[in-house]
Amino acid sequence: MASIRLRNLQKFFGEVKAVNDVSMEIRNEELVVFLGPSGCGKTTTLRCIAGLEKPTAGEVYFDQQNVTSFSPPDRNVAMVFQFYALYPHLTAYENIAFPLKAQRVPRAEIREKVGQVTKLLKLGDSIVRRKANRLSGGDMQRVALARAIVREPRVLLLDEPLSALDEKFREEMRSELGALQKKIKVTTVYVTHDQREAMCLADRIVVMKDGEIIQTGTPRELYEHPRNLFVGYFIGSPGMNFIDCLFDRNKLMLGQDKTELLISEGLTIELREYQGRELILGIRPENLSFLLSGKEKGVGRIKVKVISVEKIGHFKIFYFYLGGRLFKGRASAKENIAEGGECSVEFNQNRICLFDKSSQQSVLY
Amino acid sequence: MVKLEDITKNFGEITAVRNLSLEIKKGEIFVLLGPTGAGKTTTLRIVAGLEKPDHGRVYMEGEDVTARSPAERNLAFVFESHNLYPMFTVYNNMAFDLKSPLHRLSEREIRKKVTKVATDLHIDHLLDRNVTTLSGGEMQRTALGRALVRIPKLYLLDEPLSNLDLKLREEMRVEFREIHKQYGTTSFYVTHDYVSAVSLADRIGILYRGELLQTDTPEQLYRNPQNAVVASMMGAPAMNFIYSRIVEDKLFLDLERKIFLELTTRDLEKIKSDCWNDEVVLGVWPEDVEVITSSRKRSLEVTIGGVEFQGVEILLDLLVGESKIKVLTSPDFQGAPGEKRNIFFPREKIYFFDKKSGRRIYLD
Numbered sequence: 116m117a118s119i120r121l122r123n124l125q126k127f128f129g130e131v132k133a134v135n136d137v138s139m140e141i142r143n144e145e146l147v148v149f150l151g152p153s154g155c156g157k158t159t160t161l162r163c164i165a166g167l168e169k170p171t172a173g174e175v176y177f178d179q180q181n182v183t184s185f186s187p188p189d190r191n192v193a194m195v196f197q198f199y200a201l202y203p204h205l206t207a208y209e210n211i212a213f214p215l216k217a218q219r220v221p222r223a224e225i226r227e228k229v230g231q232v233t234k235l236l237k238l239g240d241s242i243v244r245r246k247a248n249r250l251s252g253g254d255m256q257r258v259a260l261a262r263a264i265v266r267e268p269r270v271l272l273l274d275e276p277l278s279a280l281d282e283k284f285r286e287e288m289r290s291e292l293g294a295l296q297k298k299i300k301v302t303t304v305y306v307t308h309d310q311r312e313a314m315c316l317a318d319r320i321v322v323m324k325d326g327e328i329i330q331t332g333t334p335r336e337l338y339e340h341p342r343n344l345f346v347g348y349f350i351g352s353p354g355m356n357f358i359d360c361l362f363d364r365n366k367l368m369l370g371q372d373k374t375e376l377l378i379s380e381g382l383t384i385e386l387r388e389y390q391g392r393e394l395i396l397g398i399r400p401e402n403l404s405f406l407l408s409g410k411e412k413g414v415g416r417i418k419v420k421v422i423s424v425e426k427i428g429h430f431k432i433f434y435f436y437l438g439g440r441l442f443k444g445r446a447s448a449k450e451n452i453a454e455g456g457e458c459s460v461e462f463n464q465n466r467i468c469l470f471d472k473s474s475q476q477s478v479l480y
Numbered sequence: 481m482v483k484l485e486d487i488t489k490n491f492g493e494i495t496a497v498r499n500l501s502l503e504i505k506k507g508e509i510f511v512l513l514g515p516t517g518a519g520k521t522t523t524l525r526i527v528a529g530l531e532k533p534d535h536g537r538v539y540m541e542g543e544d545v546t547a548r549s550p551a552e553r554n555l556a557f558v559f560e561s562h563n564l565y566p567m568f569t570v571y572n573n574m575a576f577d578l579k580s581p582l583h584r585l586s587e588r589e590i591r592k593k594v595t596k597v598a599t600d601l602h603i604d605h606l607l608d609r610n611v612t613t614l615s616g617g618e619m620q621r622t623a624l625g626r627a628l629v630r631i632p633k634l635y636l637l638d639e640p641l642s643n644l645d646l647k648l649r650e651e652m653r654v655e656f657r658e659i660h661k662q663y664g665t666t667s668f669y670v671t672h673d674y675v676s677a678v679s680l681a682d683r684i685g686i687l688y689r690g691e692l693l694q695t696d697t698p699e700q701l702y703r704n705p706q707n708a709v710v711a712s713m714m715g716a717p718a719m720n721f722i723y724s725r726i727v728e729d730k731l732f733l734d735l736e737r738k739i740f741l742e743l744t745t746r747d748l749e750k751i752k753s754d755c756w757n758d759e760v761v762l763g764v765w766p767e768d769v770e771v772i773t774s775s776r777k778r779s780l781e782v783t784i785g786g787v788e789f790q791g792v793e794i795l796l797d798l799l800v801g802e803s804k805i806k807v808l809t810s811p812d813f814q815g816a817p818g819e820k821r822n823i824f825f826p827r828e829k830i831y832f833f834d835k836k837s838g839r840r841i842y843l844d
Contacts, residue, residue: 352650
């Protein structure tokens with residue numbers, strides 16, 4: 116159990132700034148997810164927390180204690196990797212018991228602790244007695260997790276632990292992991308590129324790009340109030356729609372052909388200082404309502420032509436062009452949307468995101 | 481356009497495909513959907529001519545092609561691992577098949593075809609690049625382009641998008657449908673991914689353990705599954721199944737028999753007559769379960785097991801007796817694990833399946 120503090124952390128590999136001035140605090144028992152594309156610095160940051168990487172500058176604190184110079188064993192952290200790293204010729208039991216054996220814990224105590232942890236991770240007797248190289252991917256990952264938590268570490272670190280598993284199993288493990296972490300109450304740092312995992316597991320998400328923290332917040336905060344275009348893009352599936360726009364008095368001019376979109380008074384007031392500034396509009400598919408043709412008068416409404424419709428169970432995704440860009444809207448399955456037909460689309464004024472074109476920062480919050 | 485008639489294929493003692501009959505109409509995208517090991521790839525290979533069936537016949541445009549080799553069937557393949565020629569450029573990969581003497585095309589004609597398809601797939605700027613320098617999505621597009629230049633009778637695709645990340649998969653799906661329409665092609669697409677299947681298919685065939693359970697439009701399969709197995713494959717999140725039993729004219733949803741579903745006498749009689757041993761599996765889509773503020777007639781009390789914010793919706797884990805069900809609700813939902821709520825299953829949204837056979841029980 117520990118709170119973690121990263122202060123101006125930097126890690127350079129020659130010219131490459133893998134981690135560039137990262138500062139943040141992780142509360143005791145919190146599950147924080149570092150989320151970002153390949154190469155954003157999330158794994159390097161995790162390795163700095165583990166002690167596997169020595170930072171070029173900056174410090175790592177566990178509970179106010181500066182652990183920057185401590186080796187991994189001295190930090191009492193446990194780590195789970197993408198590729199389990201189990202001893203293939205040892206049984207699941209022996210793999211889990213290994214760290215305790217290394218600490219010279221008495222046999223009976225080992226048996227008890229391993230028993231508790233295998234129960235927690237739903238590893239049955241037949242699995243526990245099997246050699247690691249004869250286990251399925253999912254079971255191997257469970258064993259790797261068991262081995263990590265049996266030591267009761269201060270901090271649990273996971274580096275893309277579900278990436279190697281197939282889709283269906285990943286979904287199961289996702290919820291199990293979340294429930295597990297809440298039960299054992301260990302401070303956890305989780306690294307992934309999969310935003311669904313982040314949304315499902317995190318108390319807070321840290322979105323990273325090019326070695327820097329772009330935004331930190333709860334899943335809801337990041338989803339509803341992205342402070343940077345990249346966050347709007349990376350989180351949510353299907354992704355946010357984006358288009359260049361210019362603000363002019365009481366409307367937005369979208370895209371190359373400057374399609375006009377009337378906006379609400381509230382939004383007009385907020386955008387006062389951005390008259391004539393180059394902006395980018397972002398809006399999620401579910402915040403574009405489908406209306407029948409002929410209803411395009413009014414604030415936030417535009418007439419469009421539907422290119423195609425995907426029906427996915429209880430909802431539909433409809434595609435249309437606006438200002439030269441392909442947009443996605445989301446509607447309930449009941450809506451009758453014809454491919455090739457004309458309709459109106461309404462922008463939810465409370466959910467329009469606007470970003471400065473050069474800085475990519477939100478101009479609204 | 482393509483017809484499979486009573487196909488059976490065995491591998492030793494294992495029957496991979498059993499009595500399979502299906503038809504692929506000209507110009508459609510037909511998707512074969514099923515879990516790993518269901519027999520999808522075997523079926524695809526039989527259509528291709530890469531496998532000979534032990535029983536049954538394959539017809540293309542009315543002709544019996546069962547004995548013909550793949551080359552003679554005029555097909556194009558796009559597989560999971562794209563199988564591009566690593567030492568060639570994008571252009572040469574796409575042009576390769578066209579250079580064969582079978583096609584008798586001039587260099588200029590080849591260049592024209594390749595450039596057109598490459599432009600449609602947004603890879604025209606990559607034509608002179610070596611394929612090993614491309615990203616996953618670009619490679620997949622090249623593989624698709626290589627198939628499209630030939631304008632074969634049929635495209636066979638085996639999980640072509642599964643290695644791509646989510647965002648790219650979404651983009652490729654839209655592009656594939658556009659190209660398909662534009663080129664007027666016919667495609668036979670095999671996958672285990674429900675979302676790809678429903679967004680691409682004109683019709684879907686559900687394959688399970690070598691047998692074709694039901695073939696219909698995605699919409700119909702979702703609304704009208706004939707079997708619990710079909711229902712289990714047609715949604716994300718999947719359909720909720722609650723094991724229930726009829727005892728003394730009530731349908732109980734839990735072992736302690738405290739929770740029961742109120743049904744009309746007529747409905748109960750119908751269910752009883754169509755199920756074995758009064759054991760029924762009740763099915764309901766997560767999006768069809770209504771979460772209500774207070775109890776009312778025919779509502780059930782449940783406990784919240786988990787609340788997951790998914791952006792556009794909230795996914796709830798609810799406990800109904802010993803059963804766990806998933807419910808999709810508005811992102812404004814307030815509640816925490818341990819709290820009690822009331823839910824309601826609209827009658828027309830409940831599916832009943834015979835527990836023993838999985839067969840759907842239809843009420844009037």
